[in-house]
Amino acid sequence: MKASILRSVHSVASRSSSSKHLLTRSFGTESVPERKVAVLGAAGGIGQPLALLMKLNPLVSQLALYDIAGTPGVAADVGHVNTRSEVTGYVGEDQLGKALEGSDVVIIPAGVPRKPGMTRDDLFNINAGIVKSLCTAIAKYCPNALVNMISNPVNSTVPIAAEVFKKAGTYDEKKLFGVTTLDVVRAKTFYAGKANAPVAEVNVPVIGGHAGITILPLFSQATPKANLSDETIVALTKRTQDGGTEVVEAKAGKGSATLSMAYAGALFADACLKGLNGVPDVVECSFVQSAVTELPFFASKVKLGKNGVESVLGLGHLSDFEKEGLEKLKPELKASIEKGIQFANKS
Numbered sequence: 001m002k003a004s005i006l007r008s009v010h011s012v013a014s015r016s017s018s019s020k021h022l023l024t025r026s027f028g029t030e031s032v033p034e035r036k037v038a039v040l041g042a043a044g045g046i047g048q049p050l051a052l053l054m055k056l057n058p059l060v061s062q063l064a065l066y067d068i069a070g071t072p073g074v075a076a077d078v079g080h081v082n083t084r085s086e087v088t089g090y091v092g093e094d095q096l097g098k099a100l101e102g103s104d105v106v107i108i109p110a111g112v113p114r115k116p117g118m119t120r121d122d123l124f125n126i127n128a129g130i131v132k133s134l135c136t137a138i139a140k141y142c143p144n145a146l147v148n149m150i151s152n153p154v155n156s157t158v159p160i161a162a163e164v165f166k167k168a169g170t171y172d173e174k175k176l177f178g179v180t181t182l183d184v185v186r187a188k189t190f191y192a193g194k195a196n197a198p199v200a201e202v203n204v205p206v207i208g209g210h211a212g213i214t215i216l217p218l219f220s221q222a223t224p225k226a227n228l229s230d231e232t233i234v235a236l237t238k239r240t241q242d243g244g245t246e247v248v249e250a251k252a253g254k255g256s257a258t259l260s261m262a263y264a265g266a267l268f269a270d271a272c273l274k275g276l277n278g279v280p281d282v283v284e285c286s287f288v289q290s291a292v293t294e295l296p297f298f299a300s301k302v303k304l305g306k307n308g309v310e311s312v313l314g315l316g317h318l319s320d321f322e323k324e325g326l327e328k329l330k331p332e333l334k335a336s337i338e339k340g341i342q343f344a345n346k347s
């Protein structure tokens with residue numbers, strides 16, 4: 001996928017002078033449907049590079065960039081990139097409806113990031129309200145869109161979104177996704193280093209949720225196979241679980257992961273768009289409504305299709321260490337899910 005975005009960018013740029021029609025309608029011999037993507041929080045640390053990466057994606061025909069401030073500048077800047085999509089900036093609540101109308105995919109990186117010493121749950125008080133109001137608008141203006149939730153704490157913001165949509169009568173569990181792709185991106189990078197494998201060929205499923213021990217990478221299922229010691233697996237697991245904190249500490253008060261998150265968010269949105277467009281066998285890990293455990297939401301491999309989630313895949317065989325990790329994460333994940341549900345229903 002990484003390579004395919006870059007290849008697409010190159011091919012779009014090289015076609016742009018020769019055929020406007022090709023730019024807006026088709027790439028190669030296949031025709032590509034019109035797709036609108038909205039980014040909410042588009043002027044932020046994640047939002048800006050994510051806007052750029054979505055502008056590079058030839059599957060997007062319209063890119064709506066919404067934030068409470070700063071989006072006209074971001075849109076003017078990104079809009080000069082000579083790729084397929086038309087970019088429009090929307091600023092302030094009055095323009096939120098227009099930003100959302102007709103969207104196929106809505107990506108939400110709106111809200112405050114962590115500072116050193118904070119957990120993701122410490123963001124709940126501010127971000128829960130932001131997510132609730134944005135999801136209320138999604139229910140009104142683009143109830144059929146696929147929602148990619150990036151705002152933390154994902155373990156709670158996804159259940160909040162679900163409750164808001166239920167209240168509005170628009171909930172479709174196939175269309176709501178917590179973006180956990182960054183955990184997969186990290187697990188792949190760290191594993192490739194230890195396994196001495198080409199990172200582009202590495203696959204590692206990551207299950208559970210998106211905070212601390214709720215992030216459970218399944219290195220026993222990693223490919224290519226490598227004969228890593230138990231000690232190495234424990235260290236890789238811990239590094240993946242603490243990946244966000246590693247960045248928060250390195251940034252020393254200037255926020256959390258933005259660039260790697262934008263990359264991960266762009267990968268996941270691309271997978272959603274491919275699924276919508278009928279590309280077969282698109283599988284990514286995501287935090288979705290799930291029956292693979294007793295918890296109502298859970299991250300695991302998900303097959304994406306024309307309506308969003310086509311199927312939630314099972315967990316496969318777990319090592320004893322992973323089975324233990326799975327049991328340990330459940331109480332924390334359950335509490336975070338319930339906290340989100342309660343918040344959404346209290347007002």
Ligand SMILES: NC(=O)c1ccc[n+]([C@@H]2O[C@H](COP(=O)([O-])OP(=O)(O)OC[C@H]3O[C@@H](n4cnc5c(N)ncnc54)[C@H](O)[C@@H]3O)[C@@H](O)[C@H]2O)c1
Nearest residue numbers: 041043044045046067109110111112113150151152182261
């Ligand atoms: N899911 C993940 O893996 C993952 C990874 C990294 C960060 N995050 C989370 O993403 C969120 C954003 O992080 P960031 O570094 O981009 O933060 P940031 O502060 O740089 O940007 C957030 C943006 O949200 C905007 N915003 C605030 N309220 C809004 C509202 N009501 N409507 C629209 N926009 C609004 C702000 O104006 C700002 O531009 C944080 O909650 C962070 O914890 C999640």
Ligand SMILES: O=C(O)C[C@H](O)C(=O)O
Nearest residue numbers: 114152243244245256257
């Ligand atoms: O760690 C954070 O607070 C941001 C994000 O969830 C991450 O995993 O990088």
